[in-house]
Amino acid sequence: MQIDFEVLGKVKAKQSCRMTRDGIKYTPPDVKSYANWVRLSFMQKYPDWLPSTFNDTPLMVEIDAYFQIPKSFSKTKKQMATDGFIRPTVKPDCDNIAKGLLDALNGIVYPDDKQIVTLTVRKWYSNKECVNIRISDM
Numbered sequence: 381m382q383i384d385f386e387v388l389g390k391v392k393a394k395q396s397c398r399m400t401r402d403g404i405k406y407t408p409p410d411v412k413s414y415a416n417w418v419r420l421s422f423m424q425k426y427p428d429w430l431p432s433t434f435n436d437t438p439l440m441v442e443i444d445a446y447f448q449i450p451k452s453f454s455k456t457k458k459q460m461a462t463d464g465f466i467r468p469t470v471k472p473d474c475d476n477i478a479k480g481l482l483d484a485l486n487g488i489v490y491p492d493d494k495q496i497v498t499l500t501v502r503k504w505y506s507n508k509e510c511v512n513i514r515i516s517d518m
Contacts, residue, residue: 381433381434381516381517382514382515382516383426383429383489383514383515384512384514384515385421385422385426385512385513386421386510386511386512386513387418387421387481387510387511387512387513388421388508388509388510389417389509389510390448390509391445391446391447391472391477391509391510391511392410392411392414392472392480393472393473393476393477394411394477394479394480394483395407395408395411395476411480414480414484415480415483415484416484418481418485419484419488422485422489423488429488429489431488431489434489434490434491434495434515434517435491436491436495437495437517437518438495438497438517438518439490439495439497439515439516439518440496440497440498440499440500440516440518441496441498441499441514441515442500442502442513442514443477443478443481443499443500443501443502443511443512444502444504444511444512444513445474445477445501445502445503445504446504446505446506446508446509446510446511446512447468447470447503447504447505447506447509448505448506448507448509449461449462449505449506449507461505462505462506462507464504464505466505467503467504467505468503468504468505469503474501474502474503475501477501477503477511478499478501481511481513482496482499485513489515490515497518498518
């Protein structure tokens, strides 16, 4: 079985917990709101999905993150970026992109992200900022 869905908007990375002066840990609000947006994007496409569908199944996840083409690029460079010859080497890092998305989907798409045995993260330039996620059983 394979599922795929799109998360519109600028990709956000998982950030470390912050700490107040009193020593209380908290998750930054933008990290929480992005995780909620990821969950909502999934649930809109698969409203009747149960995480138990992927119960104890090894999973493969493919993530394609699309970044806005910089306005400073020349016409030629913009075309090369659109065609995939130039790829973004900007933040966020691939591992932080994956961590944020996989943690957000924990308990929603699959019981636990420990089931993910193959993970591919690719960064691309595009005119449309979004993330495409494909999850399949192996």
